[in-house]
């Protein structure tokens with residue numbers, strides 16, 4: 045049996061990755077990344093950078109972000125501590141699921157990962173305090189190509205399970221454009 049099970053969300057380009065846990069009296073062990081498991085599922089873009097963020101407060105929302113070409117990124121997202129509602133939004137104008145979003149809970153407890161390909165915006169909302177999110181990307185950071193769309197754009201109507209009245213946002217995220225004015229993918 046493989047240590048990874050890769051399935052697709054109802055938006056088929058989004059992969060959900062389950063990792064096998066080897067539990068014993070000490071706790072558990074799992075492999076968290078396998079290039080060959082992803083390649084066997086048809087994903088072979090090389091990851092070039094690892095990122096990690098700590099969000100202290102429950103209800104912290106980071107997103108919805110993406111980088112524009114030529115620094116567009118695929119992202120492989122997992123949670124090391126705590127839990128998030130993780131969201132990907134299809135920004136590909138030619139896609140049958142354009143403007144649609146998919147969300148799931150990623151947590152240290154469930155060990156799930158989401159692979160968000162180029163063409164999607166990504167964001168998450170923390171469901172616990174002191175949540176640590178780690179993710180691999182297939183292009184380096186480029187501030188000049190850092191783009192995004194408003195987390196609360198009514199044209200997207202993302203179903204954030206807000207555990208607080210108002211999310212904790214960066215100034216940048218508070219001022220991201222609505223979809224109608226955002227950079228998109230073909």
Ligand SMILES: Cc1cn([C@H]2C[C@H](O)[C@@H](COP(=O)(O)OP(=O)(O)O[C@H]3O[C@H](C)C(=O)[C@H](O)[C@H]3O)O2)c(=O)[nH]c1=O
Pocket residue numbers: 095097106107109110119166167168184185214216
């Ligand atoms: C993403 C990134 C940021 N930075 C610098 C730029 C800022 O001075 C500082 C914080 O960046 P930012 O506020 O964009 O971090 P997040 O709000 O956590 O954004 C990230 O979280 C959402 C959920 C994502 O999907 C993106 O990968 C990423 O945009 O780190 C870097 O130096 N390298 C990087 O790769």
